[in-house]
Amino acid sequence: MRILGVDPGLRRTGFGVIESDGHRLRYVASGTIVVPAEDDLSGRLKVILDNLRQIVRDTSPEFAAIEKVFVNANPLSTLLLGQARGAALCALADSGLMVHEYTALQIKKSVVGTGRAAKTQVQAMVQHLLALDGSPAADAADALACAICHAHVAPLADRLRDNGDHPAFARRGTRLRGGRLV
Amino acid sequence: MRILGVDPGLRRTGFGVIESDGHRLRYVASGTIVVPAEDDLSGRLKVILDNLRQIVRDTSPEFAAIEKVFVNANPLSTLLLGQARGAALCALADSGLMVHEYTALQIKKSVVGTGRAAKTQVQAMVQHLLALDGSPAADAADALACAICHAHVAPLADRLRDNGDHPAFARRGTRLRGGRLV
Numbered sequence: 001m002r003i004l005g006v007d008p009g010l011r012r013t014g015f016g017v018i019e020s021d022g023h024r025l026r027y028v029a030s031g032t033i034v035v036p037a038e039d040d041l042s043g044r045l046k047v048i049l050d051n052l053r054q055i056v057r058d059t060s061p062e063f064a065a066i067e068k069v070f071v072n073a074n075p076l077s078t079l080l081l082g083q084a085r086g087a088a089l090c091a092l093a094d095s096g097l098m099v100h101e102y103t104a105l106q107i108k109k110s111v112v113g114t115g116r117a118a119k120t121q122v123q124a125m126v127q128h129l130l131a132l133d134g135s136p137a138a139d140a141a142d143a144l145a146c147a148i149c150h151a152h153v154a155p156l157a158d159r160l161r162d163n164g165d166h167p168a169f170a171r172r173g174t175r176l177r178g179g180r181l182v
Numbered sequence: 183m184r185i186l187g188v189d190p191g192l193r194r195t196g197f198g199v200i201e202s203d204g205h206r207l208r209y210v211a212s213g214t215i216v217v218p219a220e221d222d223l224s225g226r227l228k229v230i231l232d233n234l235r236q237i238v239r240d241t242s243p244e245f246a247a248i249e250k251v252f253v254n255a256n257p258l259s260t261l262l263l264g265q266a267r268g269a270a271l272c273a274l275a276d277s278g279l280m281v282h283e284y285t286a287l288q289i290k291k292s293v294v295g296t297g298r299a300a301k302t303q304v305q306a307m308v309q310h311l312l313a314l315d316g317s318p319a320a321d322a323a324d325a326l327a328c329a330i331c332h333a334h335v336a337p338l339a340d341r342l343r344d345n346g347d348h349p350a351f352a353r354r355g356t357r358l359r360g361g362r363l364v
Contacts, residue, residue, distance in 0.1 A: 041283070045268055046275035071257030079253050082264020086227055089265065090272045093228035101223070 004061035005147030008088035014139025020151035052091035065150035186243035187329030196321025202333035234273035247332035
């Protein structure tokens with residue numbers, strides 16, 4: 001399966017595309033959408049919308065994954081991030097992709113093996129798991145980590161669903177929190 | 183000129199379309215997009231995106247206006263509103279409309295004549311100015327008030343720009359705050 005991970009932000013939105021055959025991961029593409037600061041808000045959101053839709057057309061992912069955000073200490077930052085995230089989710093949904101959301105804890109656990117991993121550890125593991133020559137930019141690395149998390153969690157979610165052990169989980173989609181179903 | 187006002191929200195997004203010939207206002211359409219609560223977040227944002235784009239296609243506005251929001255006391259509400267607002271702005275920009283933002287104070291001043299007006303006063307004035315038989319629903323009334331604000335403020339902004347008195351203002355677009363240029 002081919003997975004697009006997105007790390008939305010109003011100034012920089014990272015993206016990363018990987019493939020997984022259930023055992024091995026393969027890097028496809030990654031990068032950062034740099035949003036012009038001088039545009040008005042709707043113009044900046046349209047840059048995110050247009051570029052993400054183009055990335056979906058170019059790379060044809062079957063799944064999309066995005067980090068579940070928690071509210072920021074700064075309410076204005078929360079509002080700005082919310083708007084950028086809204087634009088990113090619109091682009092993915094508008095491209096016909098179902099979007100899976102994962103918490104930072106899930107992503108760290110899935111990529112590094114512990115929820116207490118530092119950002120640099122996550123980036124190093126992304127580089128290792130995808131056999132990259134160099135370290136991707138921070139936003140792109142976060143997006144790739146999110147895609148890797150989906151590659152790891154989605155097969156587990158499918159097994160749980162197939163077993164019929166967790167009808168509530170099957171109804172709600174592929175969300176895990178700290179190993180527990182939510 | 184034909185103006186679409188939008189009052190975004192993740193549960194209900196109001197919209198209102200009016201026409202202005204510079205002197206008189208005419209009601210065209212208004213309503214509320216009710217977003218299904220059971221959908222996942224990206225699905226709900228897509229409902230806002232799709233419906234607003236359809237409304238633009240159906241009513242062919244030349245301008246769009248939206249209330250400038252301030253951060254909410256509840257950070258989670260701020261995040262949710264931010265995402266809904268991001269979807270609404272994407273829909274407008276994706277439809278080729280330039281979006282004008284007005285503060286609640288500007289809207290109240292423009293519609294009622296005072297920034298201290300109560301919500302019910304704004305709704306009554308919307309009904310009066312547009313010669314409506316009944317009172318529109320709250321979200322639709324807020325959206326219509328925002329469109330009326332643009333009808334009142336935009337010609338003034340154009341005059342200021344034509345006079346060349348305020349080059350900084352001309353550069354930044356049609357924003358007024360409390361009668362002063364920002």
